[in-house]
Amino acid sequence: xxxxxxxxxxxxxxxxxxxxxxxxxxxxxxxxxxxxxxxxxxxxxxxxxxxxxxxxxxxxxxxxxxxxxxxxxxxxxxxxxxxxxxxxxxxxxxxxxxxxxxxxxxxxxxxxxxxxxxxxxxxxxxxxxxxxxxx
Amino acid sequence: xxxxxxxxxxxxxxxxxxxxxxxxxxxxxxxxxxxxxxxxxxxxxxxxxxxxxxxxxxxxxxxxxxxxxxxxxxxxxxxxxxxxxxxxxxxxxxxxxxxxxxxxxxxxxxxxxxxxxxxxxxxxxxxxxxxxxxxxxxxxxxxxxxxxxxxxxxxxxxxxxxxxxxxxxxxxxxxxxxxxxxxxxxxxxxxxxxxxxxxxxxxxxxxxxxxxxxxxxxxxxxxxxxxxxxxxxxxxxxxxxxxxxxxxxxxxxxxxxxxxxxxxxxxxxxxxxxxxxxxxxxxxxxxxxxxxxxxxxxxxxxxxxxxxxxxxxxxxxxxxxxxxxxxxx
Numbered sequence: 001x002x003x004x005x006x007x008x009x010x011x012x013x014x015x016x017x018x019x020x021x022x023x024x025x026x027x028x029x030x031x032x033x034x035x036x037x038x039x040x041x042x043x044x045x046x047x048x049x050x051x052x053x054x055x056x057x058x059x060x061x062x063x064x065x066x067x068x069x070x071x072x073x074x075x076x077x078x079x080x081x082x083x084x085x086x087x088x089x090x091x092x093x094x095x096x097x098x099x100x101x102x103x104x105x106x107x108x109x110x111x112x113x114x115x116x117x118x119x120x121x122x123x124x125x126x127x128x129x130x131x132x133x134x135x
Numbered sequence: 136x137x138x139x140x141x142x143x144x145x146x147x148x149x150x151x152x153x154x155x156x157x158x159x160x161x162x163x164x165x166x167x168x169x170x171x172x173x174x175x176x177x178x179x180x181x182x183x184x185x186x187x188x189x190x191x192x193x194x195x196x197x198x199x200x201x202x203x204x205x206x207x208x209x210x211x212x213x214x215x216x217x218x219x220x221x222x223x224x225x226x227x228x229x230x231x232x233x234x235x236x237x238x239x240x241x242x243x244x245x246x247x248x249x250x251x252x253x254x255x256x257x258x259x260x261x262x263x264x265x266x267x268x269x270x271x272x273x274x275x276x277x278x279x280x281x282x283x284x285x286x287x288x289x290x291x292x293x294x295x296x297x298x299x300x301x302x303x304x305x306x307x308x309x310x311x312x313x314x315x316x317x318x319x320x321x322x323x324x325x326x327x328x329x330x331x332x333x334x335x336x337x338x339x340x341x342x343x344x345x346x347x348x349x350x351x352x353x354x355x356x357x358x359x360x361x362x363x364x365x366x367x368x369x370x371x372x373x374x375x376x377x378x379x380x381x382x383x384x385x386x387x388x389x390x391x392x393x394x395x396x397x398x399x400x401x402x403x404x405x406x407x408x409x410x411x412x413x414x415x416x417x418x419x420x421x422x423x424x425x426x427x428x429x430x431x432x433x434x435x436x437x438x439x440x441x442x443x444x445x446x447x448x449x450x451x452x453x454x455x456x457x458x459x460x461x462x463x464x
Contacts, residue, residue, distance in 0.1 A: 049386060050386050051429065053388050075423070076421065078419045
């Protein structure tokens with residue numbers, strides 16, 4: 001009898017340990033949750049100067065089909081030192097990450113960012129196209 | 136019998152534990168502290184932020200004795216204070232309204248060299264005197280200590296030394312008025328603003344041009360632009376002869392340094408270290424669409440100076456700015 005109880009206890013313990021160690025929610029290399037969402041787009045975009053004040057003139061035009069973000073910036077904007085801010089659909093992430101001031105001065109070659117969906121299966125690359133407002 | 140022994144042992148253990156707990160929780164009796172009879176003192180520094188040349192360091196020095204009376208109070212600085220250094224001959228207390236109320240306790244202070252003294256003229260055994268040490272040019276980049284000494288009628292002496300305080304290397308110039316078309320040429324080296332004629336005479340030192348443009352096509356407004364900047368940022372400006380220097384500058388907003396904007400109570404201070412550490416190497420030579428509470432970090436073309444210029448207020452075609460300037464080499 002005693003032996004049977006011990007065996008049962010060991011089995012329960014083993015099952016518990018296995019269940020506890022099992023990964024129930026996968027995360028990616030950034031420690032972000034991988035979900036089942038497949039939406040992959042930019043919902044809004046902001047561009048700040050070194051003074052953390054917006055340099056936009058009007059709203060950014062986001063075209064999710066053409067995968068472009070067109071922004072007109074104020075005359076005199078220092079294009080070499082801007083902070084881009086993306087708002088993405090739920091569970092998406094951005095590549096490359098925005099880590100600080102970004103140089104947008106090469107207007108002929110727009111900067112590109114890739115939006116990756118929540119399930120990490122869909123990737124869409126957006127071009128950020130800047131136009132400087134005339135004086 | 137065996138059970139009884141076990142029971143007694145358990146009960147003893149329980150009793151011991153509860154007595155230990157009771158003892159540890161017992162409140163110790165309170166006794167009123169006995170005031171020392173000898174002369175005592177204490178000092179605090181009342182000013183905050185960087186210690187800038189020409190600005191006062193304010194201290195409050197308290198002294199008291201149980202028997203006898205106070206006879207004198209002396210502050211001795213390691214570097215003699217600048218003009219305006221003095222000690223209050225009034226002892227302050229805080230009224231219920233929160234206001235500081237001064238009561239005259241001594242003759243006006245006398246400063247000789249680095250020593251400032253107040254001699255008591257009333258019979259008092261406790262007072263708090265304030266000492267204002269105006270930081271002299273001689274202290275720039277050095278450290279200063281202040282030794283406070285109180286003396287009593289029975290010959291006792293007590294001293295407290297405050298510091299050392301590091302004196303900033305930077306300079307400060309407050310409330311410079313800029314006017315588009317007139318006082319619009321800024322020299323960081325001179326920490327001054329010139330009109331066109333004076334700017335031509337100081338051409339080698341002119342770093343920035345202030346201008347205001349109310350354009351319908353873009354938000355230009357108030358701007359600081361280097362004379363060497365792209366002419367599109369200097370619309371309608373004819374530079375005086377020889378005014379052609381450039382700068383590197385970075386726009387900021389809401390960096391309300393408390394020295395430059397004393398009415399703003401944000402407790403922010405720009406100190407030497409901020410000038411030493413900021414990297415302006417890739418920054419442009421113009422800043423347009425500036426407004427009140429905006430500012431710019433500036434580095435002169437020769438790298439000799441870095442400055443922070445803050446817009447205290449703006450009006451159409453006018454601005455009042457204040458500047459902190461640090462000499463790099």
